[in-house]
Amino acid sequence: MKRIKLWDKEFEIAINNSDIQLAVKRMAGEMKTDLEGKETLFICILNGAFMFASELMKELELPDAEISFLKLSSYSGANSTGEIKELIGLNEVITGRTVVILEDIVDSGLTIKEVLNQLLDKGAREVKIATLLFKPQALKVDINLDYVGLEIPNDFIVGFGLDYDRRGRNYKDIYSLVTE
Ligand code: IMP
Ligand code: MG
Secondary structure, three states: OOEEEEOOEEEEEEEOHHHHHHHHHHHHHHHHHHHOOOOOEEEEEOOOOHHHHHHHHHHOOOOOOEEEEEEEOOOOOEEOOEEOOOEEOOOOOOOOOEEEEEEEEEOOOHHHHHHHHHHHHOOOOEEEEEEEEEOHHHOOOOOOOOEEEEEOOOOOEEEOOEOEOOEOOOOOOEEEEOOO
């Protein structure tokens, strides 16, 4: 089984690129049906979703689609769920728009819920969530995920945009942490 080493940790292959591509193509098809004619703004959450967003946008046949990118500040103040993250780099007008958030993975769901709430606060007409990966066993918030690529176990993974301490984002397959 193919393995990689990042820093001090070993990872073994968990999801092949061909399976990722199939999931992405299916998601693109679902989005085309839902979003035709809606002048949708797709927002890629950096850094992790860059590869997912790139593959998805190549598969999406929507002539009125636009894409933008945002980053979350690591910390700024606190709220009941923990911390409020600031959305950085979003210059587009959100008011009245259909927005689709592109995320690499939903784990506890706190990050995506925060982004969703902030986009609704900015006046989005509707906000849909698309995540390549979803760990259902880790979910801590009540949230509706509109497009899910693959459901995965509650293991730590890297590759296809996801990192372990900044490394591993560049791999085309997804690897999970070896814990023995
Ligand atoms: P959440 O707020 O707990 O849902 O976490 C979401 C963020 O945590 C993702 O956007 C990832 O950046 C990171 N994350 C969660 N699980 C993993 C993982 O297994 N590997 C790498 N990053 C992860
Ligand atoms: Mg992320």
